[in-house]
Amino acid sequence: MTWLGTDALNVLDAVRDAVPSLRNNGAATENQRRILDENIELLQEARVFRIAVPERFGGLDLPVAQQAEILTAISRGCASTGWASMVWVSTAWIASLYPNRAQEEVFEGGSVRISGGFTPSGTLVPVDGGYILNGSWRFNTGVRGAQWNVHAATVDHPDGRHEELFALVPTGDITIADDWDVFGASGTDSATSTAKDVFVPDHRVVDTSVYDASTGNRWNADTKGRNYNLLSYVLATCAPVYLGIAQNALELFIERLPGKGITYTSWTEQREHPHTQIQVARAANQIAACEALSRDWLEVIQGRADRGEKMTVAEKAVVRGQVGYLVQSTKEAVETLYNISSASTILRTNHFQRAFRDIAALSLHGLLTPTSSLEAHGRVLLGLEPGTDYL
Template sequence: MTTTATAVDTVLRQVEKIVPTLRDNGEASETRRWILDENIDLLDKAGVFRIATPRRFGGLDLSLADQARVLTEIARGCGSTGWVSMVWVSNAWVATLYPDQAQEEVFAQDSVRISGGFTPSGTLTPTEGGYLLNGSWRFNTGCRGAHWNIAAALLEKPDGTVEDLVALVPMDQFTIADDWNTSSAAATGSSTTTAKDVFVPAHRVIGFEDAVLNTTPGRAHAGKTGRDYGLFSFVMAECAATFIGIARGALELFLDRVPGRPITYTSWTDQVQHPLTQIQVAAAANRISAAEGLAEGWLRQLQARADAGEQPTVEEKATVRGQAAYAIQLAKEAVETLYNASGASAIQRSVPIQRFHRDSQGLALHALLLLSTNLETHGRVLLGLDPDTPLL
């Protein structure tokens, strides 16, 4: 049987080989407003879309730390491709929060791609055997290449109260709008998806609270796999891994580009020799290393809890949110420093570092990743207060 160590090494070797292609395809993907099919095919052949599939369904069943390593390597080649891969992989893990019957349907193919998110911008209406789903969901990254879609929606109860539910639906049951025209993350194809009177069987609808607390009934393997990490801790960890990859890619691009470049309007004929450049590249490299150091801590903690069959504590979840957002900020700052040191010619679309810069700036605006919001949550818990958010 293939060991997990062998599996991740095999996937990483294959991804490392295609990093140059992902990078070369960046401009064309951005123009298309959706990553090239070649990128998806290469990642599929590398086994990327099997890394979160449980072993019992024929998947590679990698740990969170190993999934993070793979996503970092993809993002080193292309930020948008890394972000799309992160969404597909993280949502494949989210599918394991559903009852076994739903998992058997989703993982009928072991290389599965799942888009969607947790903004409840739709409604579910009870009907015989399940629900009717209606609504539209914006910023649906990866919807154009997904097999399944996760759609958060509200169920109105007879007493007028509402319950947050999360439906798992084949992607071909949604329509996709051509409305993704952005200045960053342009190749993610994060268009609006719409469902109209789509029937969802009851076993493919779970409560938001059950997803967060890992308490969904009907799962024979819950708490026994070493892969139950806590929903938002898992998502934050994978987002941070993607940002670290983007920063690693920008550093690599800068180091390849800077030797022998003169500093215009000065007597410096090689930018490498200028002390400011030396300080800038060292500062960027250390920010990336600091982000990686933070990641090692939360990955170790989350795995220890999962191996023990326990959910992270509220304090641990708040720490992951605060530290992951801080790591993302460090990675973003590293890219910004390198971009600012790259000279005016870096604004050309043919120069990849400008795309890494724009992608990191835009993706960092994601509401779940905002530094201020996450530090507030982390700080409240450090001060002994309630976190004041269900997103833990």
């Protein structure tokens, strides 16, 4: 477990108290295809949506390892709520990379939920004082429950330059489609958002320099301790969701085991069967190994930030590869438990089947899919270029 300060412990305790409610709300969250208002209120009361907000705006400004601990706990209760919370929290940190004037607008209330469409599927046209934004962004997680949204878009300059920019707009300025209908992570409301002729002032548009958190005209550009490498930070806040889902699956499996036999056999207690014991131990150790790996990369990310140093390519490749490995291993752990579960596991009233579907769905995320992540890591280990800019 990460060392936690008083603020983080208070948030974590409140989240742990909320886990049974988040779990019990799982079916309703799926049916609604978005996070229940009750879940948002529980996390709001726990101050979850302050954990990445700078202190001067009333935020808790927790270090990434403490954010990760809290996101893991949320995901133990509900994967969809954990995933949406991860997006809202990590994108709030991204908002701290914007100019001071934008931060004052976004963080005014101290607690904020921000979503984002980071595939540049929109356009920005320069006008006096800012830009006009148009476009649509698929898989925009939690957008209906967010107050602000980041949109990646391209702009063509008169001199022929083609630039990628990130526009930050109030969610009320965009429209949201009802097109999120999936078999896993169903409650994340990762719907398509659309902007049509939305004016975005200059101070709420940044370029790809946000990938280097130590640059930009921010009040805190030189502050040590929170200027993380953007992609490493995002990956480090995604990983806890998978850990939380796997921990949840293990807890649920063990909970249901006493008194359960193995159908059509003479075994009246499945937990006494050696195969069950071995498989449970295997799954538990896979999860524990992933927890240990995550502590290593969180320490590297925070250490570099504390010293005001940039991460090396090798360090960033390790984070990318090991997060991919964590995604693969936690998914395998859940599958191991599913494969020794009883047929009643498939009932929708059984919380385990939801964890199984959620981790299967989330393992396909483009940035987190194990194959491409391990490839980038392996290339660097072999002395080659990583083959991707997403480090």
